[in-house]
Amino acid sequence: MIEDKNQSRTSLSNLGEFGLIEHLTSNFSISNPSTVLGIGDDAAVLDFKGESVVLTTDFLVEGVHFDLSYMPLKHLGYKAVVVNLSDVYAMNATATQITVSIAVSNRFTLEALEALYDGIRAAATVYGVDVVGGDTTSSVSGLTISVTAVGRASANDLVQRNGAKPNDLLVVTGDIGAAYLGLQVLEREKEVFKVNPNNQPDLDPYSYLVERQLKPEARKDIVALLRDLTVRPTSMIDISDGLSSEIIHLCKQSQVGCDLYEEKIPLDPQVISTCEEFNLDSTTIALSGGEDYELLMTISQNDFPKIKANPNLTVIGHMTESKSGMHLVTRAAEKIPLTAQGWNSLKNQ
């Protein structure tokens, strides 16, 4: 009988992405006085002479985070920047600088990389950030992009994930679920193309969904809006992994519970019609789809008059005591426990 010599080895897919980084860095200590906040929020916070510097970084890997068969390189460059800036805005900070590193195989031409950098430059211009560094190297296969963003805020303005209180309102920006459905539409067209390369896809009915997938925008405007409204959220996070998993993050880090109302979740009409066409439940998509890059925040009830009727902000629930748990309240007024089924790159392989 052959013995399994690897019996003590742990497969990475047993942990999620969040569990992995938490596990690997759990015994890392902080020793510099300028380190205000380390791992565990949208971005790290550093203090330099009383001003807060936020720092966040993201990896995008070909075949895991993007598929170049329907993702134009210019859009990819744009998106690589946007997903990072979203984390800066989720700290209620202003993004100021980014570094962009790429590893590419020789399959890519200079012209391809120029298109990628055209997208990076376009995003840097739109969001007013400077590209101040990076590294360019070869890879054995595929394209990997690493973006690091720096932002700044006064210490009073910064919003972390851990400040939500019971009775705070749960608020989301924009609408949810479109990016995931955009990916489903693109995947379907890719399959059609494989069968019949001459088929011209009609993406018009899905234009919003596809744009949300291929050219997402980060909510820089919300940081400005909150300042104008003089609202400082008690906690905030960006929705990259799906509404459900991000609500759970806020609840756990703030040690509160939550009631989320199904009927309040903002959905675009294209999300509703496409869910019907694909025979998908729109609430499930909103809860678990991911990649929306909207902001999820909690605000004090006292601030409700300031945000009421603002088209950018939708109240979708409220926070409760921790012991009440985290629930979705359905249209039928049933309470279902929220579970994290967000997009998990480590389980996709």
Added chain:
Amino acid sequence: MIEDKNQSRTSLSNLGEFGLIEHLTSNFSISNPSTVLGIGDDAAVLDFKGESVVLTTDFLVEGVHFDLSYMPLKHLGYKAVVVNLSDVYAMNATATQITVSIAVSNRFTLEALEALYDGIRAAATVYGVDVVGGDTTSSVSGLTISVTAVGRASANDLVQRNGAKPNDLLVVTGDIGAAYLGLQVLEREKEVFKVNPNNQPDLDPYSYLVERQLKPEARKDIVALLRDLTVRPTSMIDISDGLSSEIIHLCKQSQVGCDLYEEKIPLDPQVISTCEEFNLDSTTIALSGGEDYELLMTISQNDFPKIKANPNLTVIGHMTESKSGMHLVTRAAEKIPLTAQGWNSLKNQ
């Protein structure tokens, strides 16, 4: 006849790594007042309330920058941090924080990543930096590590690459060439192992070389030494791509020439003996080997008494007018133009 439709495409290997990033970012503009220095030095410089923040990032790709058949994961984690910190020290700054992102295929177990992070934590402890963030994701194949380092300095202490003046002394720390030879020794043992897996390599005669390759250190001590000696270099760079190519960087960015004296280049006895054994020219190895992570700087002649006889600092030449060009002065007193033959990852594939 089949037309070559790709005739206008440019292969990446036609440009070097440095040429590529320069080309791709040549029309990127800087708009934030806090951006003091963008792409083109060891690190970017940001200004936050009068304090300079330096920011630098590096990619390490399996099969390009490291080979796990002789690079233990703990050493790899250590080295990934060290090569980044070296860029911070090359700005004459103090490293304070790092972020570490990894993309891994499912070939890696949790225990393997724990070994990697043990090395990262060891380096963070030795160099006194805090790990404040990162991203962990899956890859289609292999391991990719991206490290970003943050440092700080007063604006007066910062040293860029562009301040060298004619008659300044060219100074290098430590000794050169060992890391490259360490790699040659390890590659040879790998070939021996393929033929006879039971062969036990005797690496004792190469212990220094192998350590310089597998566990390099960054010269944090030099930043402290220069402060103690009250010497502020006029320019500085870290030697990651070989002495020759880094001298050329300093000369071009400072618009000066250089005479480098072959007989002055500091070599460890193991470098000399191993070069003889491998039938390699030690000067060529020192000029083009790379990965030494020593610091190369220029200092004013007035500062010579302060550094004289310091075992960490070796004067290897002096800067000249730009029109004199960049030369190696051989032991036979011949002047040979310096050429950049540094390690170029884009040409390795």
